[in-house]
Amino acid sequence: MSKFIQSVKQLIARILGQSSNTEDQKVELVKGLMGALELTQEVELGCDEVFEVIDKYAEAVVQGVDTRELMPLVYHHIEMCGECREELEMLLEMIELEAA
Amino acid sequence: MAQYMNDEWVDLLSGEPDDEALETLRALLVRGLRYTLSSRVNSNLDALVEDFTQEALLKILDKLDSFRGESQFTTWAQKIAVRVALTELRRKRWKDTSLDALTTSADGTSILEPAILSDPGPTPEDQTSQQGMIHLVQKMIAEELTERQRQAIVAVMLQGKPMDVVATELNTNRNALYKLIHDARLRLKRKLSEAGITADEVLATFG
Known part of the structure:
Protein backbone atom coordinates (compact mmCIF):
# COMPACT_ATOMS: atom_id res chain seq x y z
CA MET A 1 0.00 0.00 0.00
CA SER A 2 2.79 2.41 0.90
CA LYS A 3 4.37 1.62 -2.46
CA PHE A 4 1.11 2.63 -4.14
CA ILE A 5 0.97 5.90 -2.19
CA GLN A 6 4.58 6.60 -3.08
CA SER A 7 3.78 6.02 -6.77
CA VAL A 8 0.82 8.37 -6.60
CA LYS A 9 2.97 11.03 -4.95
CA GLN A 10 5.63 10.59 -7.60
CA LEU A 11 3.00 10.86 -10.34
CA ILE A 12 1.56 14.02 -8.83
CA ALA A 13 5.02 15.47 -8.42
CA ARG A 14 5.87 14.64 -12.02
CA ILE A 15 2.66 16.23 -13.27
CA LEU A 16 3.42 19.29 -11.21
CA GLY A 17 6.81 19.41 -12.87
CA GLN A 18 8.60 18.82 -9.61
CA SER A 19 10.72 16.01 -8.32
CA SER A 20 9.34 13.96 -5.48
CA ASN A 21 12.83 14.05 -4.08
CA THR A 22 12.74 16.76 -1.47
CA GLU A 23 16.43 17.53 -1.90
CA ASP A 24 15.92 18.11 -5.62
CA GLN A 25 12.93 20.29 -4.82
CA LYS A 26 15.01 22.36 -2.42
CA VAL A 27 17.81 22.71 -4.98
CA GLU A 28 15.36 23.84 -7.66
CA LEU A 29 13.78 26.48 -5.45
CA VAL A 30 17.14 27.73 -4.18
CA LYS A 31 18.42 28.01 -7.75
CA GLY A 32 15.25 29.78 -8.94
CA LEU A 33 15.28 32.11 -5.97
CA MET A 34 18.95 32.98 -6.34
CA GLY A 35 18.44 33.67 -10.05
CA ALA A 36 15.65 36.09 -9.12
CA LEU A 37 17.76 37.69 -6.36
CA GLU A 38 20.55 38.35 -8.83
CA LEU A 39 18.16 40.45 -10.91
CA THR A 40 16.43 42.09 -7.93
CA GLN A 41 16.70 45.89 -7.80
CA GLU A 42 15.93 48.24 -4.93
CA VAL A 43 13.36 50.05 -7.07
CA GLU A 44 11.06 47.98 -9.26
CA LEU A 45 7.78 48.86 -10.91
CA GLY A 46 4.66 46.86 -10.14
CA CYS A 47 2.40 45.23 -12.73
CA ASP A 48 -0.09 48.13 -12.62
CA GLU A 49 2.57 50.75 -13.33
CA VAL A 50 3.85 48.69 -16.24
CA PHE A 51 0.33 48.14 -17.57
CA GLU A 52 -0.15 51.92 -17.66
CA VAL A 53 2.67 52.31 -20.19
CA ILE A 54 2.87 48.93 -21.89
CA ASP A 55 1.12 50.29 -25.03
CA LYS A 56 3.71 53.05 -25.38
CA TYR A 57 6.47 50.55 -24.63
CA ALA A 58 5.19 48.07 -27.23
CA GLU A 59 5.10 50.74 -29.93
CA ALA A 60 8.67 51.69 -29.02
CA VAL A 61 9.71 48.04 -29.39
CA VAL A 62 8.08 47.87 -32.83
CA GLN A 63 9.89 51.06 -33.84
CA GLY A 64 13.20 49.47 -32.88
CA VAL A 65 13.84 51.82 -29.96
CA ASP A 66 16.32 50.67 -27.32
CA THR A 67 13.71 50.24 -24.58
CA ARG A 68 16.33 49.14 -22.06
CA GLU A 69 17.81 52.61 -22.38
CA LEU A 70 14.56 54.53 -22.79
CA MET A 71 12.39 52.79 -20.18
CA PRO A 72 14.79 50.79 -17.97
CA LEU A 73 12.34 50.13 -15.14
CA VAL A 74 9.71 48.78 -17.51
CA TYR A 75 12.37 46.70 -19.27
CA HIS A 76 13.45 45.25 -15.93
CA HIS A 77 9.90 44.44 -14.87
CA ILE A 78 9.30 42.65 -18.17
CA GLU A 79 12.40 40.55 -17.43
CA MET A 80 11.16 39.70 -13.94
CA CYS A 81 7.44 39.18 -14.52
CA GLY A 82 6.33 36.30 -16.74
CA GLU A 83 2.74 37.52 -16.85
CA CYS A 84 3.61 41.02 -18.07
CA ARG A 85 6.12 39.53 -20.53
CA GLU A 86 3.43 37.29 -22.00
CA GLU A 87 1.06 40.26 -22.27
CA LEU A 88 3.70 42.32 -24.07
CA GLU A 89 4.38 39.46 -26.50
CA MET A 90 0.70 39.11 -27.33
CA LEU A 91 0.28 42.86 -27.75
CA LEU A 92 3.28 42.95 -30.10
CA GLU A 93 1.71 40.17 -32.17
CA MET A 94 -1.48 42.22 -32.48
CA ILE A 95 0.37 45.38 -33.48
CA GLU A 96 2.38 43.49 -36.08
CA LEU A 97 -0.80 41.90 -37.46
CA GLU A 98 -2.35 45.32 -38.04
CA ALA A 99 0.85 46.65 -39.58
CA ALA A 100 1.15 43.74 -42.00
CA MET B 1 -12.57 50.04 -42.54
CA SER B 98 -4.78 22.06 -10.89
CA LEU B 99 -4.24 19.04 -8.71
CA ASP B 100 -5.10 20.83 -5.52
CA ALA B 101 -7.77 18.30 -4.77
CA LEU B 102 -5.29 15.46 -5.21
CA THR B 103 -2.49 17.07 -3.30
CA THR B 104 -4.59 18.09 -0.35
CA SER B 105 -5.74 15.51 2.13
CA ALA B 106 -9.17 15.36 3.72
CA ASP B 107 -8.05 17.39 6.72
CA GLY B 108 -6.82 20.15 4.42
CA THR B 109 -3.09 19.57 4.90
CA SER B 110 -0.84 19.36 1.89
CA ILE B 111 0.48 15.95 0.94
CA LEU B 112 3.36 17.59 -0.86
CA GLU B 113 4.70 19.85 1.84
CA PRO B 114 7.12 22.29 0.23
CA ALA B 115 10.42 20.88 1.45
CA ILE B 116 12.01 24.29 1.50
CA LEU B 117 9.68 25.25 4.34
CA SER B 118 10.68 22.32 6.52
CA ASP B 119 12.87 22.82 9.57
CA PRO B 120 16.38 23.49 8.24
CA GLY B 121 17.86 21.51 11.16
CA PRO B 122 21.43 21.91 12.38
CA THR B 123 23.94 23.85 10.32
CA PRO B 124 26.06 21.50 8.16
CA GLU B 125 29.76 21.41 8.94
CA ASP B 126 30.74 22.65 5.50
CA GLN B 127 28.70 25.81 5.07
CA THR B 128 29.99 26.39 1.54
CA SER B 129 28.68 23.02 0.33
CA GLN B 130 25.36 22.64 -1.48
CA GLN B 131 23.84 21.42 1.77
CA GLY B 132 25.26 24.44 3.56
CA MET B 133 23.77 26.80 1.00
CA ILE B 134 20.38 25.11 1.09
CA HIS B 135 20.44 25.33 4.87
CA LEU B 136 21.32 29.03 4.70
CA VAL B 137 18.48 29.81 2.29
CA GLN B 138 15.99 27.71 4.27
CA LYS B 139 16.97 29.52 7.44
CA MET B 140 16.59 32.91 5.78
CA ILE B 141 13.17 31.98 4.40
CA ALA B 142 12.07 30.77 7.83
CA GLU B 143 13.43 33.72 9.79
CA GLU B 144 13.26 36.71 7.46
CA LEU B 145 10.03 36.31 5.53
CA THR B 146 6.49 36.76 6.74
CA GLU B 147 4.06 33.88 6.42
CA ARG B 148 2.38 35.70 3.53
CA GLN B 149 5.67 36.22 1.72
CA ARG B 150 6.50 32.52 2.16
CA GLN B 151 3.10 31.52 0.78
CA ALA B 152 3.53 33.82 -2.21
CA ILE B 153 7.07 32.66 -3.05
CA VAL B 154 6.19 28.97 -2.74
CA ALA B 155 3.05 29.33 -4.85
CA VAL B 156 4.62 31.38 -7.63
CA MET B 157 8.20 30.11 -7.70
CA LEU B 158 7.84 26.51 -6.56
CA GLN B 159 4.36 25.50 -7.63
CA GLY B 160 4.39 27.70 -10.73
CA LYS B 161 0.91 29.06 -10.10
CA PRO B 162 -0.12 32.07 -12.19
CA MET B 163 0.17 35.35 -10.26
CA ASP B 164 -3.50 36.14 -10.93
CA VAL B 165 -4.52 32.86 -9.31
CA VAL B 166 -2.24 33.33 -6.30
CA ALA B 167 -3.42 36.91 -5.89
CA THR B 168 -7.02 35.71 -5.67
CA GLU B 169 -6.07 33.00 -3.19
CA LEU B 170 -4.27 35.53 -1.01
CA ASN B 171 -7.17 37.95 -1.32
CA THR B 172 -5.09 40.59 -3.03
CA ASN B 173 -4.32 41.70 -6.58
CA ARG B 174 -1.46 40.96 -8.97
CA ASN B 175 0.23 44.31 -8.43
CA ALA B 176 0.27 43.93 -4.64
CA LEU B 177 1.44 40.34 -4.99
CA TYR B 178 4.37 41.42 -7.18
CA LYS B 179 5.32 44.01 -4.58
CA LEU B 180 4.99 41.44 -1.77
CA ILE B 181 7.41 39.13 -3.59
CA HIS B 182 9.71 42.06 -4.44
CA ASP B 183 9.91 42.97 -0.75
CA ALA B 184 10.70 39.34 0.05
CA ARG B 185 13.45 39.23 -2.60
CA LEU B 186 14.96 42.47 -1.31
CA ARG B 187 14.92 41.18 2.25
CA LEU B 188 16.62 37.93 1.27
CA LYS B 189 19.17 39.75 -0.87
CA ARG B 190 20.11 42.08 1.98
CA LYS B 191 20.35 39.16 4.39
CA LEU B 192 22.63 37.32 1.99
CA SER B 193 24.75 40.43 1.70
CA GLU B 194 25.00 40.66 5.49
CA ALA B 195 26.20 37.07 5.47
CA GLY B 196 28.93 38.17 3.05
CA ILE B 197 27.65 36.16 0.12
CA THR B 198 26.02 36.92 -3.22
CA ALA B 199 23.26 35.08 -5.01
CA ASP B 200 25.76 34.35 -7.77
CA GLU B 201 28.08 32.59 -5.31
CA VAL B 202 25.21 30.48 -4.01
CA LEU B 203 24.31 29.53 -7.58
CA ALA B 204 27.93 28.64 -8.33
CA THR B 205 27.88 25.89 -5.70
CA PHE B 206 25.19 24.12 -7.73
CA GLY B 207 27.30 24.14 -10.87
Missing part, protein backbone atom coordinates in the same frame (compact mmCIF):
# COMPACT_ATOMS: atom_id res chain seq x y z
CA ALA B 2 -12.82 53.49 -40.99
CA GLN B 3 -9.59 54.96 -39.67
CA TYR B 4 -9.69 57.51 -36.89
CA MET B 5 -7.21 59.74 -35.13
CA ASN B 6 -6.85 59.34 -31.35
CA ASP B 7 -9.05 62.32 -30.55
CA GLU B 8 -11.72 61.09 -32.93
CA TRP B 9 -11.79 57.67 -31.29
CA VAL B 10 -12.33 59.21 -27.88
CA ASP B 11 -15.00 61.62 -29.14
CA LEU B 12 -16.87 58.94 -31.06
CA LEU B 13 -16.84 56.43 -28.21
CA SER B 14 -17.67 58.85 -25.39
CA GLY B 15 -21.20 59.02 -24.05
CA GLU B 16 -23.46 57.17 -26.47
CA PRO B 17 -20.88 55.37 -28.65
CA ASP B 18 -21.01 55.89 -32.41
CA ASP B 19 -22.12 52.62 -34.03
CA GLU B 20 -19.53 52.64 -36.79
CA ALA B 21 -16.62 53.46 -34.47
CA LEU B 22 -17.73 50.78 -32.01
CA GLU B 23 -18.02 48.21 -34.77
CA THR B 24 -14.61 49.19 -36.15
CA LEU B 25 -13.05 48.73 -32.72
CA ARG B 26 -14.88 45.45 -32.19
CA ALA B 27 -13.63 44.11 -35.51
CA LEU B 28 -10.07 45.13 -34.65
CA LEU B 29 -10.21 43.32 -31.30
CA VAL B 30 -11.82 40.21 -32.77
CA ARG B 31 -9.14 40.01 -35.47
CA GLY B 32 -6.29 40.52 -33.00
CA LEU B 33 -7.63 38.12 -30.40
CA ARG B 34 -8.43 35.41 -32.94
CA TYR B 35 -4.94 35.66 -34.42
CA THR B 36 -3.06 35.70 -31.12
CA LEU B 37 -5.21 33.15 -29.29
CA SER B 38 -5.18 30.61 -32.10
CA SER B 39 -1.77 29.41 -30.92
CA ARG B 40 -2.71 29.62 -27.24
CA VAL B 41 -5.99 27.73 -26.99
CA ASN B 42 -7.01 24.33 -28.29
CA SER B 43 -10.78 24.64 -28.40
CA ASN B 44 -13.72 27.05 -28.31
CA LEU B 45 -11.65 29.75 -29.99
CA ASP B 46 -14.62 31.63 -31.47
CA ALA B 47 -16.58 31.62 -28.22
CA LEU B 48 -13.56 32.77 -26.23
CA VAL B 49 -12.79 35.52 -28.72
CA GLU B 50 -16.39 36.70 -28.55
CA ASP B 51 -16.43 36.70 -24.73
CA PHE B 52 -13.08 38.45 -24.39
CA THR B 53 -14.00 41.05 -27.02
CA GLN B 54 -17.23 41.85 -25.25
CA GLU B 55 -15.55 42.19 -21.86
CA ALA B 56 -12.71 44.23 -23.30
CA LEU B 57 -15.10 46.64 -25.07
CA LEU B 58 -16.93 47.30 -21.81
CA LYS B 59 -13.64 47.99 -20.01
CA ILE B 60 -12.39 50.22 -22.84
CA LEU B 61 -15.54 52.35 -22.78
CA ASP B 62 -15.37 52.49 -19.01
CA LYS B 63 -11.72 53.60 -18.99
CA LEU B 64 -11.87 56.08 -21.90
CA ASP B 65 -11.08 58.96 -19.54
CA SER B 66 -7.75 57.35 -18.61
CA PHE B 67 -6.45 57.26 -22.21
CA ARG B 68 -3.61 59.79 -22.25
CA GLY B 69 -2.80 59.61 -25.94
CA GLU B 70 0.75 58.32 -25.40
CA SER B 71 0.19 55.55 -27.92
CA GLN B 72 -2.20 54.85 -30.76
CA PHE B 73 -5.70 54.48 -29.37
CA THR B 74 -5.92 51.07 -30.99
CA THR B 75 -2.77 49.89 -29.17
CA TRP B 76 -4.20 51.14 -25.89
CA ALA B 77 -7.46 49.29 -26.57
CA GLN B 78 -5.59 46.14 -27.58
CA LYS B 79 -3.60 46.08 -24.33
CA ILE B 80 -6.87 46.01 -22.41
CA ALA B 81 -8.11 43.12 -24.55
CA VAL B 82 -4.82 41.27 -23.99
CA ARG B 83 -5.08 41.70 -20.22
CA VAL B 84 -8.70 40.50 -20.23
CA ALA B 85 -7.91 37.46 -22.36
CA LEU B 86 -4.72 36.29 -20.65
CA THR B 87 -6.03 36.81 -17.12
CA GLU B 88 -9.02 34.65 -17.89
CA LEU B 89 -7.02 32.05 -19.80
CA ARG B 90 -4.49 31.65 -16.98
CA ARG B 91 -7.27 31.12 -14.46
CA LYS B 92 -8.92 28.61 -16.75
CA ARG B 93 -5.70 26.74 -17.50
CA TRP B 94 -4.78 26.49 -13.84
CA LYS B 95 -8.28 25.33 -12.92
CA ASP B 96 -8.13 22.66 -15.61
CA THR B 97 -4.70 21.37 -14.61
Whole structure:
Protein backbone atom coordinates (compact mmCIF):
# COMPACT_ATOMS: atom_id res chain seq x y z
CA MET A 1 0.00 0.00 0.00
CA SER A 2 2.79 2.41 0.90
CA LYS A 3 4.37 1.62 -2.46
CA PHE A 4 1.11 2.63 -4.14
CA ILE A 5 0.97 5.90 -2.19
CA GLN A 6 4.58 6.60 -3.08
CA SER A 7 3.78 6.02 -6.77
CA VAL A 8 0.82 8.37 -6.60
CA LYS A 9 2.97 11.03 -4.95
CA GLN A 10 5.63 10.59 -7.60
CA LEU A 11 3.00 10.86 -10.34
CA ILE A 12 1.56 14.02 -8.83
CA ALA A 13 5.02 15.47 -8.42
CA ARG A 14 5.87 14.64 -12.02
CA ILE A 15 2.66 16.23 -13.27
CA LEU A 16 3.42 19.29 -11.21
CA GLY A 17 6.81 19.41 -12.87
CA GLN A 18 8.60 18.82 -9.61
CA SER A 19 10.72 16.01 -8.32
CA SER A 20 9.34 13.96 -5.48
CA ASN A 21 12.83 14.05 -4.08
CA THR A 22 12.74 16.76 -1.47
CA GLU A 23 16.43 17.53 -1.90
CA ASP A 24 15.92 18.11 -5.62
CA GLN A 25 12.93 20.29 -4.82
CA LYS A 26 15.01 22.36 -2.42
CA VAL A 27 17.81 22.71 -4.98
CA GLU A 28 15.36 23.84 -7.66
CA LEU A 29 13.78 26.48 -5.45
CA VAL A 30 17.14 27.73 -4.18
CA LYS A 31 18.42 28.01 -7.75
CA GLY A 32 15.25 29.78 -8.94
CA LEU A 33 15.28 32.11 -5.97
CA MET A 34 18.95 32.98 -6.34
CA GLY A 35 18.44 33.67 -10.05
CA ALA A 36 15.65 36.09 -9.12
CA LEU A 37 17.76 37.69 -6.36
CA GLU A 38 20.55 38.35 -8.83
CA LEU A 39 18.16 40.45 -10.91
CA THR A 40 16.43 42.09 -7.93
CA GLN A 41 16.70 45.89 -7.80
CA GLU A 42 15.93 48.24 -4.93
CA VAL A 43 13.36 50.05 -7.07
CA GLU A 44 11.06 47.98 -9.26
CA LEU A 45 7.78 48.86 -10.91
CA GLY A 46 4.66 46.86 -10.14
CA CYS A 47 2.40 45.23 -12.73
CA ASP A 48 -0.09 48.13 -12.62
CA GLU A 49 2.57 50.75 -13.33
CA VAL A 50 3.85 48.69 -16.24
CA PHE A 51 0.33 48.14 -17.57
CA GLU A 52 -0.15 51.92 -17.66
CA VAL A 53 2.67 52.31 -20.19
CA ILE A 54 2.87 48.93 -21.89
CA ASP A 55 1.12 50.29 -25.03
CA LYS A 56 3.71 53.05 -25.38
CA TYR A 57 6.47 50.55 -24.63
CA ALA A 58 5.19 48.07 -27.23
CA GLU A 59 5.10 50.74 -29.93
CA ALA A 60 8.67 51.69 -29.02
CA VAL A 61 9.71 48.04 -29.39
CA VAL A 62 8.08 47.87 -32.83
CA GLN A 63 9.89 51.06 -33.84
CA GLY A 64 13.20 49.47 -32.88
CA VAL A 65 13.84 51.82 -29.96
CA ASP A 66 16.32 50.67 -27.32
CA THR A 67 13.71 50.24 -24.58
CA ARG A 68 16.33 49.14 -22.06
CA GLU A 69 17.81 52.61 -22.38
CA LEU A 70 14.56 54.53 -22.79
CA MET A 71 12.39 52.79 -20.18
CA PRO A 72 14.79 50.79 -17.97
CA LEU A 73 12.34 50.13 -15.14
CA VAL A 74 9.71 48.78 -17.51
CA TYR A 75 12.37 46.70 -19.27
CA HIS A 76 13.45 45.25 -15.93
CA HIS A 77 9.90 44.44 -14.87
CA ILE A 78 9.30 42.65 -18.17
CA GLU A 79 12.40 40.55 -17.43
CA MET A 80 11.16 39.70 -13.94
CA CYS A 81 7.44 39.18 -14.52
CA GLY A 82 6.33 36.30 -16.74
CA GLU A 83 2.74 37.52 -16.85
CA CYS A 84 3.61 41.02 -18.07
CA ARG A 85 6.12 39.53 -20.53
CA GLU A 86 3.43 37.29 -22.00
CA GLU A 87 1.06 40.26 -22.27
CA LEU A 88 3.70 42.32 -24.07
CA GLU A 89 4.38 39.46 -26.50
CA MET A 90 0.70 39.11 -27.33
CA LEU A 91 0.28 42.86 -27.75
CA LEU A 92 3.28 42.95 -30.10
CA GLU A 93 1.71 40.17 -32.17
CA MET A 94 -1.48 42.22 -32.48
CA ILE A 95 0.37 45.38 -33.48
CA GLU A 96 2.38 43.49 -36.08
CA LEU A 97 -0.80 41.90 -37.46
CA GLU A 98 -2.35 45.32 -38.04
CA ALA A 99 0.85 46.65 -39.58
CA ALA A 100 1.15 43.74 -42.00
CA MET B 1 -12.57 50.04 -42.54
CA ALA B 2 -12.82 53.49 -40.99
CA GLN B 3 -9.59 54.96 -39.67
CA TYR B 4 -9.69 57.51 -36.89
CA MET B 5 -7.21 59.74 -35.13
CA ASN B 6 -6.85 59.34 -31.35
CA ASP B 7 -9.05 62.32 -30.55
CA GLU B 8 -11.72 61.09 -32.93
CA TRP B 9 -11.79 57.67 -31.29
CA VAL B 10 -12.33 59.21 -27.88
CA ASP B 11 -15.00 61.62 -29.14
CA LEU B 12 -16.87 58.94 -31.06
CA LEU B 13 -16.84 56.43 -28.21
CA SER B 14 -17.67 58.85 -25.39
CA GLY B 15 -21.20 59.02 -24.05
CA GLU B 16 -23.46 57.17 -26.47
CA PRO B 17 -20.88 55.37 -28.65
CA ASP B 18 -21.01 55.89 -32.41
CA ASP B 19 -22.12 52.62 -34.03
CA GLU B 20 -19.53 52.64 -36.79
CA ALA B 21 -16.62 53.46 -34.47
CA LEU B 22 -17.73 50.78 -32.01
CA GLU B 23 -18.02 48.21 -34.77
CA THR B 24 -14.61 49.19 -36.15
CA LEU B 25 -13.05 48.73 -32.72
CA ARG B 26 -14.88 45.45 -32.19
CA ALA B 27 -13.63 44.11 -35.51
CA LEU B 28 -10.07 45.13 -34.65
CA LEU B 29 -10.21 43.32 -31.30
CA VAL B 30 -11.82 40.21 -32.77
CA ARG B 31 -9.14 40.01 -35.47
CA GLY B 32 -6.29 40.52 -33.00
CA LEU B 33 -7.63 38.12 -30.40
CA ARG B 34 -8.43 35.41 -32.94
CA TYR B 35 -4.94 35.66 -34.42
CA THR B 36 -3.06 35.70 -31.12
CA LEU B 37 -5.21 33.15 -29.29
CA SER B 38 -5.18 30.61 -32.10
CA SER B 39 -1.77 29.41 -30.92
CA ARG B 40 -2.71 29.62 -27.24
CA VAL B 41 -5.99 27.73 -26.99
CA ASN B 42 -7.01 24.33 -28.29
CA SER B 43 -10.78 24.64 -28.40
CA ASN B 44 -13.72 27.05 -28.31
CA LEU B 45 -11.65 29.75 -29.99
CA ASP B 46 -14.62 31.63 -31.47
CA ALA B 47 -16.58 31.62 -28.22
CA LEU B 48 -13.56 32.77 -26.23
CA VAL B 49 -12.79 35.52 -28.72
CA GLU B 50 -16.39 36.70 -28.55
CA ASP B 51 -16.43 36.70 -24.73
CA PHE B 52 -13.08 38.45 -24.39
CA THR B 53 -14.00 41.05 -27.02
CA GLN B 54 -17.23 41.85 -25.25
CA GLU B 55 -15.55 42.19 -21.86
CA ALA B 56 -12.71 44.23 -23.30
CA LEU B 57 -15.10 46.64 -25.07
CA LEU B 58 -16.93 47.30 -21.81
CA LYS B 59 -13.64 47.99 -20.01
CA ILE B 60 -12.39 50.22 -22.84
CA LEU B 61 -15.54 52.35 -22.78
CA ASP B 62 -15.37 52.49 -19.01
CA LYS B 63 -11.72 53.60 -18.99
CA LEU B 64 -11.87 56.08 -21.90
CA ASP B 65 -11.08 58.96 -19.54
CA SER B 66 -7.75 57.35 -18.61
CA PHE B 67 -6.45 57.26 -22.21
CA ARG B 68 -3.61 59.79 -22.25
CA GLY B 69 -2.80 59.61 -25.94
CA GLU B 70 0.75 58.32 -25.40
CA SER B 71 0.19 55.55 -27.92
CA GLN B 72 -2.20 54.85 -30.76
CA PHE B 73 -5.70 54.48 -29.37
CA THR B 74 -5.92 51.07 -30.99
CA THR B 75 -2.77 49.89 -29.17
CA TRP B 76 -4.20 51.14 -25.89
CA ALA B 77 -7.46 49.29 -26.57
CA GLN B 78 -5.59 46.14 -27.58
CA LYS B 79 -3.60 46.08 -24.33
CA ILE B 80 -6.87 46.01 -22.41
CA ALA B 81 -8.11 43.12 -24.55
CA VAL B 82 -4.82 41.27 -23.99
CA ARG B 83 -5.08 41.70 -20.22
CA VAL B 84 -8.70 40.50 -20.23
CA ALA B 85 -7.91 37.46 -22.36
CA LEU B 86 -4.72 36.29 -20.65
CA THR B 87 -6.03 36.81 -17.12
CA GLU B 88 -9.02 34.65 -17.89
CA LEU B 89 -7.02 32.05 -19.80
CA ARG B 90 -4.49 31.65 -16.98
CA ARG B 91 -7.27 31.12 -14.46
CA LYS B 92 -8.92 28.61 -16.75
CA ARG B 93 -5.70 26.74 -17.50
CA TRP B 94 -4.78 26.49 -13.84
CA LYS B 95 -8.28 25.33 -12.92
CA ASP B 96 -8.13 22.66 -15.61
CA THR B 97 -4.70 21.37 -14.61
CA SER B 98 -4.78 22.06 -10.89
CA LEU B 99 -4.24 19.04 -8.71
CA ASP B 100 -5.10 20.83 -5.52
CA ALA B 101 -7.77 18.30 -4.77
CA LEU B 102 -5.29 15.46 -5.21
CA THR B 103 -2.49 17.07 -3.30
CA THR B 104 -4.59 18.09 -0.35
CA SER B 105 -5.74 15.51 2.13
CA ALA B 106 -9.17 15.36 3.72
CA ASP B 107 -8.05 17.39 6.72
CA GLY B 108 -6.82 20.15 4.42
CA THR B 109 -3.09 19.57 4.90
CA SER B 110 -0.84 19.36 1.89
CA ILE B 111 0.48 15.95 0.94
CA LEU B 112 3.36 17.59 -0.86
CA GLU B 113 4.70 19.85 1.84
CA PRO B 114 7.12 22.29 0.23
CA ALA B 115 10.42 20.88 1.45
CA ILE B 116 12.01 24.29 1.50
CA LEU B 117 9.68 25.25 4.34
CA SER B 118 10.68 22.32 6.52
CA ASP B 119 12.87 22.82 9.57
CA PRO B 120 16.38 23.49 8.24
CA GLY B 121 17.86 21.51 11.16
CA PRO B 122 21.43 21.91 12.38
CA THR B 123 23.94 23.85 10.32
CA PRO B 124 26.06 21.50 8.16
CA GLU B 125 29.76 21.41 8.94
CA ASP B 126 30.74 22.65 5.50
CA GLN B 127 28.70 25.81 5.07
CA THR B 128 29.99 26.39 1.54
CA SER B 129 28.68 23.02 0.33
CA GLN B 130 25.36 22.64 -1.48
CA GLN B 131 23.84 21.42 1.77
CA GLY B 132 25.26 24.44 3.56
CA MET B 133 23.77 26.80 1.00
CA ILE B 134 20.38 25.11 1.09
CA HIS B 135 20.44 25.33 4.87
CA LEU B 136 21.32 29.03 4.70
CA VAL B 137 18.48 29.81 2.29
CA GLN B 138 15.99 27.71 4.27
CA LYS B 139 16.97 29.52 7.44
CA MET B 140 16.59 32.91 5.78
CA ILE B 141 13.17 31.98 4.40
CA ALA B 142 12.07 30.77 7.83
CA GLU B 143 13.43 33.72 9.79
CA GLU B 144 13.26 36.71 7.46
CA LEU B 145 10.03 36.31 5.53
CA THR B 146 6.49 36.76 6.74
CA GLU B 147 4.06 33.88 6.42
CA ARG B 148 2.38 35.70 3.53
CA GLN B 149 5.67 36.22 1.72
CA ARG B 150 6.50 32.52 2.16
CA GLN B 151 3.10 31.52 0.78
CA ALA B 152 3.53 33.82 -2.21
CA ILE B 153 7.07 32.66 -3.05
CA VAL B 154 6.19 28.97 -2.74
CA ALA B 155 3.05 29.33 -4.85
CA VAL B 156 4.62 31.38 -7.63
CA MET B 157 8.20 30.11 -7.70
CA LEU B 158 7.84 26.51 -6.56
CA GLN B 159 4.36 25.50 -7.63
CA GLY B 160 4.39 27.70 -10.73
CA LYS B 161 0.91 29.06 -10.10
CA PRO B 162 -0.12 32.07 -12.19
CA MET B 163 0.17 35.35 -10.26
CA ASP B 164 -3.50 36.14 -10.93
CA VAL B 165 -4.52 32.86 -9.31
CA VAL B 166 -2.24 33.33 -6.30
CA ALA B 167 -3.42 36.91 -5.89
CA THR B 168 -7.02 35.71 -5.67
CA GLU B 169 -6.07 33.00 -3.19
CA LEU B 170 -4.27 35.53 -1.01
CA ASN B 171 -7.17 37.95 -1.32
CA THR B 172 -5.09 40.59 -3.03
CA ASN B 173 -4.32 41.70 -6.58
CA ARG B 174 -1.46 40.96 -8.97
CA ASN B 175 0.23 44.31 -8.43
CA ALA B 176 0.27 43.93 -4.64
CA LEU B 177 1.44 40.34 -4.99
CA TYR B 178 4.37 41.42 -7.18
CA LYS B 179 5.32 44.01 -4.58
CA LEU B 180 4.99 41.44 -1.77
CA ILE B 181 7.41 39.13 -3.59
CA HIS B 182 9.71 42.06 -4.44
CA ASP B 183 9.91 42.97 -0.75
CA ALA B 184 10.70 39.34 0.05
CA ARG B 185 13.45 39.23 -2.60
CA LEU B 186 14.96 42.47 -1.31
CA ARG B 187 14.92 41.18 2.25
CA LEU B 188 16.62 37.93 1.27
CA LYS B 189 19.17 39.75 -0.87
CA ARG B 190 20.11 42.08 1.98
CA LYS B 191 20.35 39.16 4.39
CA LEU B 192 22.63 37.32 1.99
CA SER B 193 24.75 40.43 1.70
CA GLU B 194 25.00 40.66 5.49
CA ALA B 195 26.20 37.07 5.47
CA GLY B 196 28.93 38.17 3.05
CA ILE B 197 27.65 36.16 0.12
CA THR B 198 26.02 36.92 -3.22
CA ALA B 199 23.26 35.08 -5.01
CA ASP B 200 25.76 34.35 -7.77
CA GLU B 201 28.08 32.59 -5.31
CA VAL B 202 25.21 30.48 -4.01
CA LEU B 203 24.31 29.53 -7.58
CA ALA B 204 27.93 28.64 -8.33
CA THR B 205 27.88 25.89 -5.70
CA PHE B 206 25.19 24.12 -7.73
CA GLY B 207 27.30 24.14 -10.87
